[in-house]
Amino acid sequence: MDTKLIVTDKPEPNELGVIGESLAAFNDADVGPSERRTLAVLVRDEAGALKAGINGYTGWGWLFTQWLWVDESLRGQGMAGRMLQAAEDEARARGCHSAWIDTFNPVAEKAYTRQGYTVFGELPDFPIGRTRKFLKKKL
16 A cells, blocks of 8 residues: 655644544444543623633543633632532533543642642643643542
């Protein structure tokens, strides 16, 4: 078979779909279905504007919080903890036993440790001058 290696920053969406679906099929055959489901927590103000949120998913018994954002107007009021609690409650309802999250922001790390997460791994200088920390929690 003749192959060609292509490096790009503009892959076609269907190409990414093939990669994701193929990897999922491989993993399903290897360790069983992930039962991956999106999980979002949204916080809106009285006008309906999004002011905070979580984007993540559950799969293989774990909750992964990919993104957690709080608008500046709501920071310092425990919103991150309340959103994490809501996500964790939903993850438990879905049968999850644990959760994980990562950050390179020291303020966010404190919020996550207040929520009961503990550091299990680090990547120094990711980005330069910071350490990306990986945290987990038993649900």
